[in-house]
Amino acid sequence: MSVAGSSAFRPVGESLGDLGSTQIASIGRVITETSDLSTKVFSYLNHQDLQEAVSTSRLMQVSIITAANTNESALVREFIQQVIDTLNPDKLPLQIQSFREISLRCNGLRFDNLRTLGEFTSTILEQLIEVIQTLPRETIDFLEFYVETPELMDFIFKISLFKSRISEARRILDGTAAIRARNAIYLELRDHSADLARAGHIDRAIAIAKIMHPDVRVNSDLLRADALRDISTILANAGNIKRAIAVAEMIRAGDIVQRGQAFRGIALALARGGNIRSAIHISDRISCDASLFNLTTEDIADVIVQCNDIESDIENICTTSGGSKVWLAVPVALVKAGHVEKAIEIAKRIHFLSRDEIFRSISIILAKTSNHEKAMEVASRIVDRYTRETAGLLVSRERYKHVYETVRKLAENGNLEEAIEMALTIPDTESSSGLALGKVSVCLAETGDFERAINLALGISDCVGYKDQALRTISVTVARAGNIFRAVEIASMIGDEEIKMYAMSDIAAI
DSSP: OOOSSGGGGOOHHHHHHTSOHHHHHHHHHHHHHTHHHHHHHTTOTTOHHHHHHHHTOHHHHHHHHHHHHHHHHHHHHHHHHHHHHHSOTTTOHHHHHHHHHHHHTTTTOOOSSHHHHHHHHHHHHHHHHHHHTTSOHHHHHHHHHHSOOOGGGTTHHHHHHHHHHHHHHHHOSSHHHHHHHHHHHHHHHHHHHHHHHHTTOHHHHHHHHHTOOOOGGGTHHHHHHHHHHHHHHHHHHTTOHHHHHHHHTTSOTTOHHHHHHHHHHHHHHHHHTTOHHHHHHHHGGGTTSHHHHHHHHHHHHHHHHHHTOHHHHHHHHHTSTTTHHHHHHHHHHHHHTTOHHHHHHHHHTSOHHHHHHHHHHHHHHHHHTTOHHHHHHHHTTOOSHHHHHHHHHHHHHHHHHHHHHHHHHHHHTTOHHHHHHHHTTSOTTSHHHHHHHHHHHHHHHHTTOHHHHHHHHHTOOOSSSHHHHHHHHHHHHHHHTTOHHHHHHHHHTOOSHHHHHHHHHHHHTO
């Protein structure tokens, strides 16, 4: 614990005695005028936002610190005395003695700022929790119900009970049962910390999360990281970015996923708030997880597009360290939002070494949305021959997938002639050709046009098995129509021995 100067441990009475009556009256007036803050500060010494508010006024700061030195220790001592008065001295003498020793440590101390006072108070609370968790569980429950606790300590019994249950789980002789018990407790801790954070009790949520000590068998490190990630995300979404970053940094560097997710949540909150530059800076802290980093940059680009201020945001991106990934993601985000021409215009400004890959991505997105002509046009802009040909093949594949879907719908609706005509337009080299012809041939067989169905199926040229599967289905359809001999002949045409065996088995079962 660091305390400023040698005067850090001056008795409170002396520090108050040094003040004149005018100063004391001034302090009283400030405390009265800022009653909301001054009454809360004693119970929220770890709240950074309150400490910042206090520091905005020198007079308020001196007043609050003076009052806090007096009231904070009084709150702790009063609480401890209530606990001691409630306990049975014959049954719990050791715990009572421990409580008295802790109470004595709170006497005659003075701290020169809220941070050091907060650190000292947190230490005292930890010591209290260590003693309380040694009490019988029913005693802890009784204390929580009957002992009045200031807000500073209103989570103390809950934490003590959690720690008591964890210790109890460790003592269970059956290792499997112990692991199950501890795992259940840690899961409960994680969920409880998130609930506290959503309710605005951030310090209490963090305190709960920190209880989860390393235990490989119950993945407590991961659950603790989960809890801190959730708290950080809740803070970021509430606009408390500074505190969200502080909580995210509590997650171990080894917990790459949870740490990355926490910083991703912060980056997205910043982006949605219009702070693109800071969002990009934060996203750099996810770079050790490539897939999460790429997903985050894409999401930031989506936010930029949704905000409709692309030109000014692009200036921010280009002048920000680490902005290149977001810059590359903007054209793709534009295409997804339907702004194709703007996407092409932005892509043209990108360095030629990256431009081809952007055009490739745009062409594939267009193809997937059935805008095949524009997709091919964009693909033709690609300079590198291999990338251009690959993009062209992928666009064609998407186009023929769309043709297959049309053929399937036509065939299922009975428009077989139109379906056959369209299916034959798909090149044999495309897998969609086998799918389309197989579908139509099966539909033909269902109408009783067996020979035409067989001829169409035999015309399938593929190595995936579409032909054999179509012949199997046709053979079963023919068998159900009563022509077992012809069904066996059709099954005999199947090249794959396993599929042929299944076809024969299906026919025999009819």
